Amino acid sequence: MSLLEIGDGAVRLGGQSVGRRWWWLAPRLRGEGTRARRAWRASYVRRLVGLDAVAALLAGLVGWLVPEDGPLMSTVASSSLVAVLPVVWVGAMLVARTYEERFLWVGPEEFRRVSSAAALLLATVGTVSWAFQLEVARGFVVVALPLAAVLTLAARFLLRLRLHAQRAHGRHLQTAVLVGHRNGVAALSAQMEREARHGYRVIGCCLPPAVDDRDVFEGLPVLGSLDEVADVVRRYEVDTVAVLPSPELDGAEMRKLGWELEDTEAELLLAPAVTEVAGPRVHVRPVAGLPLMHVERPEFTGVRRIAKDVVDRTAAGLGVLLLLPVLATLALLVKVSSRGPVFYRHERIGRDGRPFRVLKFRSMVVDADKVQLDLLERNEGNSVQFKIRRDPRVTRIGAVMRRYSLDELPQLLNVLGGSMSLVGPRPHVTREVEQYASDMRRRLLVKPGITGLWQVSGRSDLSWDDAVRLDVRYVENWSLAFDFMILWKTMGAVLRGSGAY
Known part of the structure; x- marks a missing residue:
């Protein structure tokens, strides 16, 4: 009997029924694949651009309405600033790379980049106005730009909450296969299940051979061995491969696996054990010509x-x-x-x-x-x-x-x-x-x-x-x-x- 069988509304692994949970293992039968599961990302980014432009427009209108106690700008000039601000604002967000997918969905990096771009734009407008003695309305600079930043952050946060709610209902998920030894795979699977808002649906694992080798481990289908990761990715159109530290997957083997996955749509993630605790304190730095991981000391004083x-x-x-x-x-x-x-x-x-x-x-x-x-x-x-x-x-x-x-x-x-x-x-x-x-x-x-x-x-x-x-x-x-x-x-x-x- 084959490892995977689908029929009569049920999914069986090695003859053992595991329910409907593993329909992800047969994406072609449902007409779905990696590209189809990632199609929502483009519309999400387009929605971000639209929200940023609307936030800038609203902020510009508020800044235009702020009364001035100094020399007033002409109506044409002030109206032009309101019209130009959304374009300049979206351009600043683009330069700050706030629309790149790796900074979206989860984590604080998206919001940090938006804040940095807003501060840089505010400083640039102030400096240029002073250097060329431009009569830019103070209300526009002091009110419109900070307000645009606040509205942009709020809109992006609400859009992210909406995405997390959709993921909680099984939408916008991507499949993941865990590669490593049994203890690490079990721990990472439990962690991904706890953090469902990150959007990973673990569909199986690849483990080294063992005496008690089974078709199912900790509720996860064993889809292959450590040497069969690329074949598993092609067979089930896997979106993400998460590799845990394993002596069998040393530098040469990891490089080979990366090459084998180049002709697929799968993303390759490395999960060093230290990141569970160290997290943001982990940085990759070049040392002796090699990209080595540097762990910053935690701060308890200072x-x-x-x-x-x-x-x-x-x-x-x-x-x-x-x-x-x-x-x-x-x-x-x-x-x-x-x-x-x-x-x-x-x-x-x-x-x-x-x-x-x-x-x-x-x-x-x-x-x-x-x-x-x-x-x-x-x-x-x-x-x-x-x-x-x-x-x-x-x-x-x-x-x-x-x-x-x-x-x-x-x-x-x-x-x-x-x-x-x-x-x-x-x-x-x-x-x-x-x-x-x-x-x-x-x-x-x-x-x-x-x-x-x-x-x-x-x-x-x-x-x-x-x-x-x-x-x-x-x-x-x-x-x-x-x-x-x-x-x-x-x-x-x-x-x-x-x-x-």
Whole structure:
């Protein structure tokens, strides 16, 4: 029997039915191939160009309407600027390569390039106006160009969200084959499944021969060996080949594989294991005539850390002032709804392993810690953290606060005091810290946070291994831009309430 059989509405691998999931393995039977699956990209880019032009036009009209207190430009000149701005703006985005597909769909590079192009254009217009003494309306320069940047970023962000929503419903995906050893393939497959918004649908893998060789591994069809990757790509019209580190695929073999894939439509991706943690700190640099990977050191001290502390404490102070009515209302509700103090203070482990008292609104009955021993067998959390979806110790108002993370708001005072940060790994209790492996202890190099990657990625629904991976990724790759992104995503996670119990 052949490896793949399609008939009667089912897909079979080696005689074993694996359901409808693997229709991707027969693109020709559906009249689909790599070019057909990538056809949406051209319309996406055209839509980007149109949105950029509309954003520039709207910004130009707003700048034209801004009253001037200096010499006024003629109506013809100002109208010409409004008409020319969309062309100049799209040209600047083109020069900044913001329409190249490798910078689109995911990641911050697209937005960074748009911001850089806008700043460069603003500086150029200002310099040229000053050098040639041109009477360009200040309102146009100061208002129109920054507004065009804001509108462009917003439009591109919304368009990306729309694409991610479409991918969640199975549209605009590209097929991928994973190449490497079993452990690496299983880990990368799980990662791609978690990050479905990136648009990869793993249809199978190529593995080295083994004693227990099977047609299906970890739910993935084994389409061939490491020597048959190019044949597998041609047979199933694969869009992407992701290669993991393998001793069998050394430099010479990788070069040969690249040559073999040149006459196909497939993209070749290399997945070095270090990128799971190092991420943006990995750069390819020429060394001794060879392109070698350079891993930058993570920053735990210095100017950027000082800037993070200043931003944290300033934002926390403003947050306390703005949320004072909310804090007072919640405190009153906690006080009148159940016996006990308003605040709950509990010892947690912070930066460098130093203990501190975390502050929360009390969401449980008094002496809830003593009752926990009787509930250990009902634990629904991961292997280290104790969690119960319907914890009998939680009060009525406490359940509502936990649902929307309102019980965490007093931790703004911890941020003001310097024991916590707005964004970082969640603080654990001593019992949990004692179970840390060496990799998890990396999280003690930074201050714990009110929110973090854990909160925006599933919270209590995550396994301990996933929590470790996310915490270490943040510690190794933190930045203020990364913090702002997490804070933005926290609002959505709080409103959804997923994993909050």
